Amino acid sequence: TSRVAAVSGGFVQVSAEGTTVLARTCEWADEIDINRAREAAERAKALLHQQLSEHEHDVADVKLKKAVNRIRIAGDK
Numbered sequence: 080t081s082r083v084a085a086v087s088g089g090f091v092q093v094s095a096e097g098t099t100v101l102a103r104t105c106e107w108a109d110e111i112d113i114n115r116a117r118e119a120a121e122r123a124k125a126l127l128h129q130q131l132s133e134h135e136h137d138v139a140d141v142k143l144k145k146a147v148n149r150i151r152i153a154g155d156k
Contacts, residue, residue, distance in 0.1 A: 083108040085152035087145050104145075111153040120146035 088103030123143035131139065 083152055085111060085145075085149045087148065106149065106152075108152045111149050113150060113153040116146050116149040116153060120150065 085106045085108070086100065086102045086104065089101045091101075092099045120143055123139050123146060126139035127136065127143065
């Protein structure tokens with residue numbers, strides 16, 4: 080049996096003994112609220128069209144990438 084998850088921030092180590100996932104966030108595909116993820120993506124896109132400091136731009140970019148990943152993973156379920 081396999082399960083798909085949206086993971087952000089961290090790493091995965093795969094070896095013959097097993098797989099280790101260390102992540103900041105992890106959501107199973109069947110638990111993602113796709114409408115909420117789409118709303119988050121739209122908010123992040125709107126922020127990116129504003130005048131932002133470099134740090135604020137980087138934060139908005141990370142939020143957009145996380146939302147897009149969640150949408151992609153939720154669509155795979």
